[in-house]
Amino acid sequence: MRQDARSADVKHAKTAARRLLPARPRKRSALGSLLADLRVAKGFSLRQVEQATDREVSNAYLSQLEQGKIQQPSPSILHRLAAVYAVPYEALMEKAGYLLPSTDGDSSGRRQRLAAFAIDDLTAEEEEDLLKYLAFIRSRKR
Numbered sequence: 001m002r003q004d005a006r007s008a009d010v011k012h013a014k015t016a017a018r019r020l021l022p023a024r025p026r027k028r029s030a031l032g033s034l035l036a037d038l039r040v041a042k043g044f045s046l047r048q049v050e051q052a053t054d055r056e057v058s059n060a061y062l063s064q065l066e067q068g069k070i071q072q073p074s075p076s077i078l079h080r081l082a083a084v085y086a087v088p089y090e091a092l093m094e095k096a097g098y099l100l101p102s103t104d105g106d107s108s109g110r111r112q113r114l115a116a117f118a119i120d121d122l123t124a125e126e127e128e129d130l131l132k133y134l135a136f137i138r139s140r141k142r
Contacts, residue, residue, distance in 0.1 A: 029068040031095040036066040037128065038085040040135040053080045072096050 039049055039062075046059035057080055064070045078096060082089040093099045 029071055031071070031073075031092070032066045032068040034092075034095055034128065034131075035062070035081065035085075037131045037135055038087060039066070041131055041138060042085060043138055044084075049081075049084055052084045056080050072098075 046062050049062055050059040057077055078092040079089050082092050
């Protein structure tokens with residue numbers, strides 16, 4: 001009986017200690033970072049995206065996506081967001097892990113770019129950096 005009481009006390013102490021510790025920052029997913037960058041580049045708030053999707057994507061859900069708390073949203077959510085952000089649906093599906101990047105050499109199989117850049121040899125990292133820079137430029141204009 002004493003052992004059970006001690007075990008309960010230890011569990012209670014560990015639970016209390018976890019509540020006092022600061023939450024570990026979540027590492028943003030590639031999809032979450034991309035969605036946040038696209039939203040900022042468009043100059044939208046979370047609520048504006050919610051309205052643009054006819055409330056199919058709530059601002060709370062989008063926030064969780066951007067923070068990496070939700071890793072793989074449904075394809076229908078990605079379809080709505082692709083339309084709002086004017087990016088290829090396939091690109092968001094790829095970032096969410098539904099599709100593999102295309103490795104075909106022909107132009108018809110080449111992965112479409114997220115932004116309307118005329119440069120064909122951009123890496124995914126360069127593309128993300130350009131989107132972040134575009135968001136920065138647009139934020140300065142406000």
